[in-house]
Amino acid sequence: MKYLREEIFPTKFCSGCGCGTVLNCYAHAIDELGLNPENIVSVTGIGCSSWIPSPYLKCDTLHTTHGRPLAFATGVKIMKPDMDVVVIAGDGDIAGIGGNHLIHSARRNLDISVFLVNNYIYGMTGGQVSPTTPMGHPTTTTPYKNIEHPMKIAELVAAAGASYVARWTTYNVFPLMESMQNAFKKKGFSFIEILSPCPVAHGRKIGMREGQDYLNMFKEKAIKIEKVKNLSEKELEDRIVIGKFVDRERTEFTESLRKLNQERIGK
Amino acid sequence: MDYYENYLKKFEGKTFFILGDEAVAYGALFARCNFFGGYPITPASEVAELIARLLPNVNGYYVQFEDEIASIGAVIGAAWAGGKAMTATSGPGFSLMQENIGYAVMTETPCVIVDVQRSGPSTGQATKPAQGDVMQARWGTHGDHEIIALAPSSVQECFDLMIDCFNLSEIYRTPVILLTDGEIGHLREKMVMPKLKDVKIVKRPKAKDNKSVFGGQLIPPMMEFGRGGFIHVTGSTHKTSGMRDVESQEVHEELITRIYKKIETNREKIVRIEKKHMKNAKVAVVSYGASARPSLGAVERARRNKKKVGFFRFITIWPFARKQITELGKQVDTILVPEMNLGQISREIERFVDCEVISVPKIGGIVHSIDEIYAKIKEVV
Numbered sequence: 001m002k003y004l005r006e007e008i009f010p011t012k013f014c015s016g017c018g019c020g021t022v023l024n025c026y027a028h029a030i031d032e033l034g035l036n037p038e039n040i041v042s043v044t045g046i047g048c049s050s051w052i053p054s055p056y057l058k059c060d061t062l063h064t065t066h067g068r069p070l071a072f073a074t075g076v077k078i079m080k081p082d083m084d085v086v087v088i089a090g091d092g093d094i095a096g097i098g099g100n101h102l103i104h105s106a107r108r109n110l111d112i113s114v115f116l117v118n119n120y121i122y123g124m125t126g127g128q129v130s131p132t133t134p135m136g137h138p139t140t141t142t143p144y145k146n147i148e149h150p151m152k153i154a155e156l157v158a159a160a161g162a163s164y165v166a167r168w169t170t171y172n173v174f175p176l177m178e179s180m181q182n183a184f185k186k187k188g189f190s191f192i193e194i195l196s197p198c199p200v201a202h203g204r205k206i207g208m209r210e211g212q213d214y215l216n217m218f219k220e221k222a223i224k225i226e227k228v229k230n231l232s233e234k235e236l237e238d239r240i241v242i243g244k245f246v247d248r249e250r251t252e253f254t255e256s257l258r259k260l261n262q263e264r265i266g267k
Numbered sequence: 268m269d270y271y272e273n274y275l276k277k278f279e280g281k282t283f284f285i286l287g288d289e290a291v292a293y294g295a296l297f298a299r300c301n302f303f304g305g306y307p308i309t310p311a312s313e314v315a316e317l318i319a320r321l322l323p324n325v326n327g328y329y330v331q332f333e334d335e336i337a338s339i340g341a342v343i344g345a346a347w348a349g350g351k352a353m354t355a356t357s358g359p360g361f362s363l364m365q366e367n368i369g370y371a372v373m374t375e376t377p378c379v380i381v382d383v384q385r386s387g388p389s390t391g392q393a394t395k396p397a398q399g400d401v402m403q404a405r406w407g408t409h410g411d412h413e414i415i416a417l418a419p420s421s422v423q424e425c426f427d428l429m430i431d432c433f434n435l436s437e438i439y440r441t442p443v444i445l446l447t448d449g450e451i452g453h454l455r456e457k458m459v460m461p462k463l464k465d466v467k468i469v470k471r472p473k474a475k476d477n478k479s480v481f482g483g484q485l486i487p488p489m490m491e492f493g494r495g496g497f498i499h500v501t502g503s504t505h506k507t508s509g510m511r512d513v514e515s516q517e518v519h520e521e522l523i524t525r526i527y528k529k530i531e532t533n534r535e536k537i538v539r540i541e542k543k544h545m546k547n548a549k550v551a552v553v554s555y556g557a558s559a560r561p562s563l564g565a566v567e568r569a570r571r572n573k574k575k576v577g578f579f580r581f582i583t584i585w586p587f588a589r590k591q592i593t594e595l596g597k598q599v600d601t602i603l604v605p606e607m608n609l610g611q612i613s614r615e616i617e618r619f620v621d622c623e624v625i626s627v628p629k630i631g632g633i634v635h636s637i638d639e640i641y642a643k644i645k646e647v648v
């Protein structure tokens with residue numbers, strides 16, 4: 001509890017929501033790394049997932065506009081390179097409306113950690129289709145069924161140039177916690193896509209009314225990335241590939257900015 | 268070592284022959300700007316190009332973003348991380364920035380947005396000047412708010428007002444807009460860099476604790492990230508502590524009224540105008556920015572021809588110089604308002620005077636000629 005703003009608990013998350021699990025993992029990751037919360041800025045967008053640190057986590061929090069937390073975080077990190085800057089927001093926020101910022105922050109390889117909570121839906125606004133909603137699922141704005149292909153976010157971020165990319169579900173709390181620690185430690189753009197239940201806005205239309213239904217689904221459909229090499233795209237269609245996608249060294253943006261300045265100053 | 272002092276010494280006191288856009292960049296430097304986020308657009312790109320060159324020399328940061336939404340977002344983030352931050356754009360980019368300008372208003376974030384206005388709507392005449400964003404600067408973002416916007420009429424003023432913009436943003440903890448136009452931005456003119464000791468720089472008041480970063484007094488002090496304040500910055504309605512409270516009518520009313528009053532109650536301190544040839548004038552030509560130049564030319568010609576015509580120029584567009592314009596309306600019988608739009612400020616003037624107000628619009632990417640404005644003067648004198 002020492003990392004939380006106790007005065008505003010209990011949280012406003014619905015029962016069965018995965019946001020509490022993500023908050024828990026985030027606080028544990030901070031604790032296990034022994035990080036000083038005074039040195040952390042959590043930057044969030046708009047949506048239920050954005051409420052995970054804002055305001056529940058006791059650190060500096062910048063609760064921004066819908067889709068733009070990565071842009072705000074870039075300004076923060078450049079001016080405060082020694083602080084840990086963490087972006088937490090939903091799939092609609094970071095990958096939907098803010099998708100362009102995601103691609104370009106990964107391309108620059110900005111040294112921040114991004115925890116994207118993918119609950120397959122626009123939760124806060126009451127269950128409209130999201131770029132991650134599986135094909136065929138009915139939502140409030142796809143009343144018959146969703147006819148669009150869902151976005152593969154982790155794969156996209158890996159292709160865009162991030163230093164560290166992983167995908168986990170809220171069923172895999174221990175690997176997720178460890179992965180968050182790795183994201184903190186990694187220099188460069190670290191990205192974790194976290195699949196998370198939303199029984200209230202997403203599940204109710206497909207008969208998944210309990211958080212547990214999601215955990216069962218995650219358990220059943222998850223497949224480790226190490227095991228997918230010989231599987232076809234078709235075979236993987238209905239699976240959730242979990243694990244570490246990318247872990248590499250690549251020039252980091254704020255460091256390059258600083259080097260450039262060092263070269264100029266005094267000239 | 269103060270990289271800034273050292274570097275600026277190269278320029279102080281010197282005379283330059285440069286573009287208005289370049290003067291904006293130098294003005295930002297003299298104001299000690301250390302973060303610029305932007306996206307290229309005519310006729311504002313020259314601001315970014317020069318500042319990208321200048322900032323690394325003073326340990327500042329220039330980043331070209333993927334769009335203008337990201338640019339203004341990063342500017343606000345940089346400001347909360349202690350930076351003096353700015354962006355520069357033109358119409359289409361200014362439109363994209365509106366949501367986050369509202370965020371800066373709501374979170375009381377000091378920052379400067381330069382809008383080098385061009386002909387619109389949409390891509391309009393992309394390379395040509397206009398003054399069509401005057402009302403967008405005032406009301407472009409949703410919700411009740413006040414805004415500060417300054418309009419330069421010369422290259423020297425681009426430099427001087429840029430420093431004022433930063434100072435006003437720090438004093439009032441608010442975004443400030445330098446509302447220039449493509450004509451002034453691309454005008455090449457003589458300007459003199461001041462001596463460093465003559466440049467007044469205002470710094471934002473710093474909070475000792477996190478209790479009242481968002482209220483408690485008209486203009487609360489700020490606390491940057493990383494100071495152990497555990498501050499919570501949100502564009503949602505919030506209490507004095509920064510914590511969200513979007514349910515209570517009282518909390519919202521108190522917050523928005525205070526943010527509004529910061530500027531409203533300081534109107535007379537902020538407002539700046541210029542008056543010339545007003546003695547015994549019965550007609551006044553009122554303008555701002557690029558169109559103020561031929562306006563003054565026409566007034567001077569009228570005076571040479573013994574016509575009782577005066578000149579009035581807004582240096583601050585917002586907050587509006589209500590008192591000054593009301594006084595003017597009492598002195599003269601007619602106000603002519605040349606502007607490079609279909610009468611945006613002309614209508615605003617009408618709200619505050621009883622005399623006749625005649626709009627003298629000019630659109631299509633060119634500034635009024637002195638002849639055109641003089642012809643209007645002759646019609647009414």
Ligand SMILES: Cc1ncc(C[n+]2csc(CCOP(=O)(O)OP(=O)(O)O)c2C)c(N)n1
Nearest residue numbers: 046047048049066090091092093122123124
């Ligand atoms: C510019 C803008 N458009 C739309 C909205 C409305 N809106 C608020 S949250 C949200 C979607 C949230 O979905 P997601 O980011 O996936 O987060 P979740 O609530 O599911 O955690 C939308 C569309 C907004 N706040 N701003």
